[in-house]
Amino acid sequence: MSTAVPLTPANWQVSRIAGALGAEIRGIDLARPDDDDIAAIEALLVEHLVLFFPDQTISVDEHVALGRRFGPLEGHPNLKNPFTQHPELFELAASQGGVADEWHTDITFRPDPALMSILKMVKCPAFGGDTMWSNLCQAYDELSAPMQELCEGLTALHDATPHNKPEQMAVHPVVRVHPVSGRKALYVNEHFTRRIVEMNATESDVLLRYLTGWIQKPRFTVRYRWRENTIAMWDNRATQHFVLNDFEGERVIQRVTIMGDRPEGVGAPRWQPWVRPGRLSATSRHDRQLYLHLKAIEASRD
Ligand SMILES: O=C(O)CCC(=O)C(=O)O
Numbered sequence: 644m645s646t647a648v649p650l651t652p653a654n655w656q657v658s659r660i661a662g663a664l665g666a667e668i669r670g671i672d673l674a675r676p677d678d679d680d681i682a683a684i685e686a687l688l689v690e691h692l693v694l695f696f697p698d699q700t701i702s703v704d705e706h707v708a709l710g711r712r713f714g715p716l717e718g719h720p721n722l723k724n725p726f727t728q729h730p731e732l733f734e735l736a737a738s739q740g741g742v743a744d745e746w747h748t749d750i751t752f753r754p755d756p757a758l759m760s761i762l763k764m765v766k767c768p769a770f771g772g773d774t775m776w777s778n779l780c781q782a783y784d785e786l787s788a789p790m791q792e793l794c795e796g797l798t799a800l801h802d803a804t805p806h807n808k809p810e811q812m813a814v815h816p817v818v819r820v821h822p823v824s825g826r827k828a829l830y831v832n833e834h835f836t837r838r839i840v841e842m843n844a845t846e847s848d849v850l851l852r853y854l855t856g857w858i859q860k861p862r863f864t865v866r867y868r869w870r871e872n873t874i875a876m877w878d879n880r881a882t883q884h885f886v887l888n889d890f891e892g893e894r895v896i897q898r899v900t901i902m903g904d905r906p907e908g909v910g911a912p913r914w915q916p917w918v919r920p921g922r923l924s925a926t927s928r929h930d931r932q933l934y935l936h937l938k939a940i941e942a943s944r945d
Pocket residue numbers: 735743749760762773774884886896898
């Protein structure tokens with residue numbers, strides 16, 4: 644197998660737009676990418692983590708076809724999709740509450756969260772509504788060595804409470820290893836991550852608050868000012884994103900989501916899941932969700 648990095652086609656212009664992540668790409672027509680274009684995009688995505696392609700007037704069919712070139716697609720597991728002819732296409736409209744103004748990696752309440760997403764800006768407001776992304780590899784790299792070591796040994800429980808489905812849960816490593824670049828990424832987010840499995844509830848709250856706030860440091864981020872018909876692609880294995888809820892009027896995005904990636908940690912968790920000592924009490928409720936989920940995982944193994 645060749646390990647050569649695919650070359651960026653000579654007629655593309657690639658401009659980095661922030662120190663941490665993000666590049667704008669011009670010179671390609673995403674309605675008709677060939678195999679070399681797809682390979683070049685995959686390589687650029689691993690390098691820059693989020694790519695922006697301005698002035699791409701692709702149709703819904705072309706958007707879905709583009710997504711399929713990168714892997715199997717999936718519509719949103721919980722949120723309603725108005726595009727019945729394309730169950731894989733997901734639309735968010737501000738007029739229907741579709742503003743994702745909390746930092747998150749997509750769909751981490753699933754055992755196999757999204758691998759990447761391709762978003763088209765369909766209607767954008769006259770001002771505001773920018774989206775931010777954060778580089779989770781840099782956020783990990785800049786932690787102190789003892790904090791890195793602690794985090795590498797931990798796992799966390801994620802759930803779909805933001806979609807009113809707290810029963811949908813998954814456990815992931817707190818530090819995941821990117822399957823292509825091999826870089827380590829800090830893999831907890833304020834939207835879906837509920838609990839560090841190996842810690843008591845108060846320790847978990849403090850550490851999660853710290854880590855989910857840490858990834859928001861401006862130095863790790865890029866902020867993108869949209870224009871209609873810009874396509875964005877992000878590597879969902881190594882980024883979080885956030886939409887600024889500072890606009891008036893309508894804002895509509897359409898997204899296809901490439902699924903199927905199961906996060907790998909640095910190694911097995913270094914500690915056992917937290918077990919509350921002593922008898923049941925009022926505070927036992929803080930461990931109930933964790934306890935029930937771990938029992939369900941155990942039962943499914945039997
Ligand atoms: O509207 C955006 O810019 C991004 C929305 C979002 O969180 C997503 O599509 O996953």
